[in-house]
Amino acid sequence: MERKSASLYKWLATLAFALISFIALFPILGLIISSFRSSSELMRNGMSLTFNLSELNINNYSYIFTQASEYWNWYGNSLIISTLTIVLSLFFSSMVGYALALYEFKGRNVLFVLVLFIIMVPFEILMLPLYQLMINIQLIDTYFGVMMPLIVAPIAVFFFRQYALGLPKALMDAARIDGCTEYGVFFKIMMPLMLPSFAAMAILQGLNSWNNFLWPLLVLRSNDMFTLPIGLATLLTPYGNNYDVLIAGSVMTIIPIVILFLFFQKYFVSGLTVGGVKG
Structure with missing residues (x-):
C-alpha cells in the first residue's frame, strides 16, 4: 500500500512539474512563432500562439543572415x-x-x-x-x-x-x-x-x-x-x-x-x- 502511495505521489509530482514546465515554455513558443510573422502582421495582431501557416515565412531570418x-x-x-x-x-x-x-x-x-x-x-x-x-x-x-x-x-x-x-x-x-x-x-x-x-x-x-x-x-x-x-x-x-x-x-x-x-x-x-x- 505504501509503495502504491509513493508511486502515485511520484506520478502526480511528475505531472505537476511537466505542467509547470509547459506553461513556462509558452512565452518562448510565442516568441518563436512570432519570429516567422511579418512586421505588419505583428503590428495588427501582436504576439500570440495562434497562427495561420499561410502567413508565416522566413523573411526575418533571411534578412538577419544576408543583410x-x-x-x-x-x-x-x-x-x-x-x-x-x-x-x-x-x-x-x-x-x-x-x-x-x-x-x-x-x-x-x-x-x-x-x-x-x-x-x-x-x-x-x-x-x-x-x-x-x-x-x-x-x-x-x-x-x-x-x-x-x-x-x-x-x-x-x-x-x-x-x-x-x-x-x-x-x-x-x-x-x-x-x-x-x-x-x-x-x-x-x-x-x-x-x-x-x-x-x-x-x-x-x-x-x-x-x-x-x-x-x-x-x-x-x-x-x-x-x-x-x-x-x-x-x-x-x-x-x-x-x-x-x-x-x-x-x-x-x-x-x-x-x-x-x-x-x-x-x-x-x-x-x-x-x-x-x-x-
Whole structure:
C-alpha cells in the first residue's frame, strides 16, 4: 500500500512539474512563432500562439543572415565578452572561494563577511563608483570594461567557498607530503573535484553575462562595440520599430545559452546541491 502511495505521489509530482514546465515554455513558443510573422502582421495582431501557416515565412531570418551585418557584430561581441567572463570568473572566483574555505589566515572571516555584504548591496548602488573607476583607468568602450565587475563575482566566490568546504583536507596534506606545491594542490587535486561547481557557475555566470544590459549600456559607446541586448534595443526608435527583426534576433540569442546548459547539465544539479550546503 505504501509503495502504491509513493508511486502515485511520484506520478502526480511528475505531472505537476511537466505542467509547470509547459506553461513556462509558452512565452518562448510565442516568441518563436512570432519570429516567422511579418512586421505588419505583428503590428495588427501582436504576439500570440495562434497562427495561420499561410502567413508565416522566413523573411526575418533571411534578412538577419544576408543583410543585418550589425546584428552579427553584436552577436560576436556578446560571445567574446561572455566567453572571457566565464573563463576568468571561474578561474579567479574559484581560487578566492577555495582559499577562504581551506586556508587559515588572519582576516579570513572578515573577508567572507565583506563578500556577503557586497552580495546584499544592489548593483545599481555600485554602478556610479564602478563607472567612475572605468573612466579613471580608461576602460570605457572596451570589452574588459564590461567584464571587470563580473570577473570576481561575490556570488561565485560564495558558491565556490561553500563547495570547497566539503572537500577532504586529507588530500591536500597527502599532496604536500608528495612534494606538490600549493598551486599544484589546487589545479591537480582540488580543481578536478570541483568540476560540478565549475559547471553550475559556468551556466549561471554565462547567463548573467549574456543577458547583461544595464552595465554594458553605461560602458559601451560605439555601435561596433554593442552587445546583443543593447544592439537589439536600438532597433526600437521613435522613427520606426523593427519588431520583426527584433523578435527573430531575440530567438537567435537563445541558442548559445541552450548549448551551454546542454553541455554542462550533467553536473549542474549536483553542483548546486553540493555547493549549497557545508560538508
